[in-house]
Amino acid sequence: MADSNKPDDTRPTRADADDVADAMIGVDTRIFRTIWDTLVHTPRVLQAAYEGDRDRYIPIIRLFLVLFGLQFAIMAFVGVPTAMTTEMFVGQSQSGGQDVALWLETEGLDQDEVDQDLERAASLTITLLTVLSALPYLLIFKAYRPKRSFYGHLLTYLLTTNVSYIVMLPLSAFAVFGDFMTWYVISMVVGIIAYFVATARVFSSHYAHTTLGVIFKTLGVIVLLPITFLIVGLGQFAVAELTLRIFHDASFIDLFRTSLELQSQ
Template identity: 35%
Template structure:
């Protein structure tokens, strides 16, 4: 910690730098918690432009860096999902809800690798979750690129760093909602769809606020730019689904010698073999 309130890692300490508020003093004194956590979370919804402006200027006196928030939320989702017993990644159970248990066992028996004991769906699920938990990072980066490229086209003069901060403010807000709504997944597929839909709506609403603030206040331009981002949603979904399926197929083939397509369409493959 330096004398002007800057920590060794470059972040500003709001108390030592003279920016403390009653909330800062209370949370630090009682809970030893940085009040910027709560302020960043709240203002990402009600004052997103202010959070993005601070991030672009690398002013972390009042708000945490959106990158740090995103990394924390990304990890926290696994904790919340574990508490409610809802998987963050795809598993055999989520991909084959209508597949009879006997058919699942028959598919597991087709493994081209030899094992000391009969292969179980739990073993496969553990491998899938472990690999996908790592692959989620690059998949998330890849699916974010279309939005970042669109924002760069909207205002080429702004460095990509600035566009990244703006994008992450909206992403973090929707991410927080999605994590808060994880309990809905216990209700089944309908609950999952509701949670994702609410998170997506919040993302595009906050994107609209940020577009109006940073990319021009013309109503026509705002509508066109927001429609441009909406049009990218299928693209990002295709990237995410394709990368996820490729990851699952790689795990099944390399670790167990299983055919992923046989699992998804057993009748088609049975007809072809016959």
């Protein structure tokens, strides 16, 4: 039984205050502290996660899921494609739309129906592709610090990814006011830079003891970037190909080849 004479026994915690704010305004106020400290005090947030401290911050995984979903919401709002569809070939030439229409007509397919199936398949497999693209990072983190569990390395990966999302998403939203592809590319570049900066900061606190060690381990992660793009790109292409073959008895590869041939004419 707790001793009621001890002053600490009746002192409200920060989590209690957050719960009250959540009940009153419907917002978990830890989200603001978590976002700020994720950007400014990245190693501190990771250490709190390792210690199981949820008084100050919301779980890293929870924030990742929020930002991950928000990413696709913003992409859909500003018009950035979230899946490989026939629309990606329309802008490749002046007659791009006619090229796609001609191919679809030859194959006896309806463009809207095809695109809906491709988008549905992409939405169902995006989680799988995200997991696959994360595996190289988890493996190299494990190699850097073998005694830490894979869950601990997962928290490292998700935290640094959260940093890139927090930086990238506001920039990508500016696509509403200009060329969406330009702003999207800018946001991607800035987000990638933010990711590697955050990774280096985490390495300096949890994975390396010297500056040289931080540099070499960060370079090792940078080398994985092309592999990540390759996994995601090939994965999306494979999903599109399988979707067309299974549901429409057609080939996304044929559409890609046809588009290139017509574009070169």
